[in-house]
Amino acid sequence: MKLTRNENNTYTLERENGTLDLTANEMSFLFNQFAKYSLRDNIEYELREADGDTIDLGRYPYSFEELVDEIFTDLEDEVDYGNLPSDSDIQDKIADVASYYDMELD
DSSP: OEEEEOTTSEEEEEETTEEEEEEHHHHHHHHHHHHHHHHHHHHHHHHHHHBTTTBOGGGSSSOHHHHHHHHHHHHHHHHHTTOOOOHHHHHHHHHHHHHHTTOBOO
């Protein structure tokens, strides 16, 4: 697979089964959406890592998906501004939410 930037501010993605031409706006949209999917995956991972270690997910009054959504909503604007939240940023947001819902383990 190969991605080429063209002179007219378009991009060509070459694959074995053909090519795809994309505008800069389309590339930006794809990057943004991919970053948001990655952020959601990272939030889920960090929550599962913290469960039983520093927090108790069972104390959250709603579903796991709603917890992920709550944290994601607070961080997704960063992606829109071109800043990808770090693992530390995600962990800090999880700690804030855990504190609010008294999910912290002693």
